[in-house]
Amino acid sequence: MLQWLAGQCLLVKDLATARAVAPALPNGAQAVTLDGWLVSAEGVIHGGASDVAERGLLSRDREMAVLKATIETGEGLLAVMGQDRDRQRNDLAAVSRDIELRSREKSDAEIAVARLQKEQGARQEDVGRLAKESEDKRKALRRCRWRPPASGAAWRTWSVSWPR
Numbered sequence: 001m002l003q004w005l006a007g008q009c010l011l012v013k014d015l016a017t018a019r020a021v022a023p024a025l026p027n028g029a030q031a032v033t034l035d036g037w038l039v040s041a042e043g044v045i046h047g048g049a050s051d052v053a054e055r056g057l058l059s060r061d062r063e064m065a066v067l068k069a070t071i072e073t074g075e076g077l078l079a080v081m082g083q084d085r086d087r088q089r090n091d092l093a094a095v096s097r098d099i100e101l102r103s104r105e106k107s108d109a110e111i112a113v114a115r116l117q118k119e120q121g122a123r124q125e126d127v128g129r130l131a132k133e134s135e136d137k138r139k140a141l142r143r144c145r146w147r148p149p150a151s152g153a154a155w156r157t158w159s160v161s162w163p164r
Contacts (some may be wrong), residue, residue: 015039 008029012018018031025031025041031037038046060109 015045019043019045 008026010021010025010031012021012028012031012033014035015033015037016032016111018037021031022039022043027041030038032042036047040046
């Protein structure tokens with residue numbers, strides 16, 4: 001009856017032993033380890049320990065603890081990132097206000113430059129006009145004739161004609 005229950009199974013200590021004896025097994029036979037691994041004569045491996053369900057629960061508890069810690073870390077990081085985002089928004093608002101102020105200052109400076117350029121043009125016209133008047137007066141002075149009196153003659157008057 002034991003042979004019928006075991007069928008064509010060979011009970012071995014571990015998976016390494018099962019893999020070592022598998023090529024020597026007859027077709028359809030299997031090597032079975034104490035922790036539940038099955039290795040066929042063809043080398044196909046199946047199964048695992050019978051306490052997989054128990055290990056699964058322990059593993060799940062550990063996994064949940066790790067996940068909770070990961071969530072807490074992520075929430076902390078999210079809070080820090082939110083604070084950083086708020087700080088950057090405030091910095092951006094300050095920079096925007098500064099840009100707006102500088103833009104107004106630039107516009108005011110451009111208006112002042114235009115006004116000064118207009119005044120400079122008017123002054124250049126004044127300088128041109130005054131230079132022409134000065135040149136005209138120089139020419140008039142050059143046209144003035146002074147005639148010295150002839151020897152023994154009385155002094156003569158001289159005349160100046162100014163341009164009009």
